[in-house]
Amino acid sequence: MKITNVDIYMLDAGAQRASRRPICCRVWTDEGIYGDGEAGIAFDYAAPAGVGMLQDISRLVIGMDPMRVDEVWQRMFKISFWGQGGGPVVFAAISAIDIALMDIKGKALHVPVYELIGGKVNDSIRCYASQLQFGWNEDVGPRGTAEEYAAICRYAMDDGYDAVKLDFTMYDRDKKDIPNAQCEGFLSNDFYKMVEERIAAIREACGDVDIIMENHGRTDVTSAIKLGELCDKYNFYAYEEPTTPLRPEFQKLVRERVKTPLAAGERLYSRWQFLNYFEDNSIQLVQPDACNCGGISECKKICTMAEAFDVKAQIHCAGGPISTAAALQLTAATTNFAIYEHHFRSTQSSIARLGKYDYQPQNGNFSVSDRPGLGQELSEAAIAEALVHVTVSEP
Structure with a gap:
């Protein structure tokens, strides 16, 4: 051939x-x-x-x-x-x-792709509802007030999810973009209070839901450590991209001060870039994206390497239907799997229609297609x- x-x-x-x-x-x-x-x-x-x-x-x-x-x-x-x-x-x-x-x-x-990379080890794949500051399903639009943050998380939970991810630094209370400069260095008391108000409202409305704080690398070491206090205080599941991915040692500095597991990897490429993070224990939840880290074959190698460092894996997925299919095939065969990301954008028909099949979780859990190849x-x-x-x- x-x-x-x-x-x-x-x-x-x-x-x-x-x-x-x-x-x-x-x-x-x-x-x-x-x-x-x-x-x-x-x-x-x-x-x-x-x-x-x-x-x-x-x-x-x-x-x-x-x-x-x-x-x-x-x-x-x-x-x-x-x-x-x-x-x-x-x-x-x-x-x-x-x-x-x-x-x-x-x-x-x-055979399905998962059979080519070790075979299925995960039949039911637990998902978190990702990027809820943008909305969820038909409820579209940025969030501003603490009550709105709590309501969208409750909405996702009513849709069957028991884990959520939000960026608390993206929009202010009036739903306007927050400049990056306000997220760096010495955070204002008002900024810190805004973030805590949102978290406290989610905890009150949603109880023990698992929460991931997503910073998109908008914070630096100083501000990331400060917000990490809130992750620890409110018992977060993970703390994602607290610093720039360009400097692995920065994330290590955050890890030394914050107890919440750190997540990163969507802007790292190939096993060589991930190794530095594994060696200094600055990632506890690795998030390679099969569509930019080197493909399915390379992503499998990264997840296997992570396991040798006691690091759990979550395949990053924020693209189109082929991205979702690749991530699901990998997740099915990942022995150190922790949780799966279902992105807000993937709930929208404008993305779903680009694939022959519309893969959506049921009650917050995915099953993986057994069609040959990607199944999409x-x-x-x-x-x-x-x-x-x-x-x-x-x-």
């Missing part, structure tokens, strides 16, 4: 187009089997770069055997030159191709309405 060509798409997420432009690929073979992959840079500003990078990376794999996944991965990683720099755009492209190859291999062997592919509408479509057929 040989790879013959690669179709690359920037998908139209409709109502979410301004903040989400999923970048996907379909890798074709000379036996008619194809696989779909996704580059994990759908949101923010990198999506157009993902299209260009996928075009260049695809030229490296034309003519190769898609069943030899690690051989193809090494070629993309080393011959691309920029691969060993570990940047998000090049690794998102590598990831998309890798995911598509795992999809092809599963289809060729008539791009919908006909996603392909027909793509904002960009490029085909690569020559090295």
